[in-house]
Amino acid sequence: MENNYLNKVYDVSTSDSRELYASWATTYDQEVIENGYATPDRIAKALKEYVSDKSTLILDYGCGTGLSGLALQSVGFKNLDGLDVSKEMVRIAEKKSLYKSLKVFDPDTKIPIYSEQYKIITAIGVIGSGAAPLKVFDDLFSLLPPSGLFAFSFNDHTLGDPIYEEKVEHYVDSGRAAMLHKNYGSHLPKANLKSNIYILKKL
Ligand SMILES: C[S@@+](CC[C@H](N)C(=O)[O-])C[C@H]1O[C@@H](n2cnc3c(N)ncnc32)[C@H](O)[C@@H]1O
Numbered sequence: 001m002e003n004n005y006l007n008k009v010y011d012v013s014t015s016d017s018r019e020l021y022a023s024w025a026t027t028y029d030q031e032v033i034e035n036g037y038a039t040p041d042r043i044a045k046a047l048k049e050y051v052s053d054k055s056t057l058i059l060d061y062g063c064g065t066g067l068s069g070l071a072l073q074s075v076g077f078k079n080l081d082g083l084d085v086s087k088e089m090v091r092i093a094e095k096k097s098l099y100k101s102l103k104v105f106d107p108d109t110k111i112p113i114y115s116e117q118y119k120i121i122t123a124i125g126v127i128g129s130g131a132a133p134l135k136v137f138d139d140l141f142s143l144l145p146p147s148g149l150f151a152f153s154f155n156d157h158t159l160g161d162p163i164y165e166e167k168v169e170h171y172v173d174s175g176r177a178a179m180l181h182k183n184y185g186s187h188l189p190k191a192n193l194k195s196n197i198y199i200l201k202k203l
Helices: 017-034 039-048 067-074 087-094 135-143 162-173
Strands: 058-061 080-084 101-104 120-123 149-155 177-188 193-202
Touching: 017 067, 017 087, 039 067, 039 120, 039 149, 039 177, 039 193, 058 067, 067 080, 080 087, 087 101, 120 135, 135 149, 135 162, 149 177, 162 177, 162 193
Parallel strands: 058 080, 058 120, 080 101, 120 149
Antiparallel strands: 149 193, 177 193
């Protein structure tokens, strides 16, 4: 299958990405699965090593069609909420019945959760090139309680711009976060892309 959207997504600015995901939604799962989408499983498997209570409610931020939720569920996390800015992507996720609460919001407004609502937030394939801006990193981290976990990924395109890794390093070096896990590995192997996955603990 031709990589219709994978060829386009990384050239799209974060402000235009909603249009792209609106038209990609119905073929997103097929295209990324055919390309071996591995980051959700890598994050889910890493996260389960740091969370003893698998019933902890997790916010799957930028849940899209639910592939990230599926990976979290497959390692035992059963209480998942999903949030995204694309109603078309969320419409596909709804059919999978993975999330207790599934909401769409306008990215020009505040993230519609209250402070310390979630002890664990994931942003899998969400922040960086072709999706959410780096500001989302600060916003999500600020919403966690002390000892809260933030599990996220940056793909090769995102890692090509040093501001993303510098942000993570700044949080760790300034004592705001502890790096529990960082690993570089497969993202979309058939499209020759890798990603870093991270788990940060809020200090
Ligand atoms: C590559 S998809 C990843 C979806 C899902 N997490 C997965 O692993 O398949 C990126 C998702 O981020 C969403 N997104 C883009 N900008 C966002 C923002 N500012 N806030 C929340 N989600 C955003 C898109 O709508 C899309 O569903």
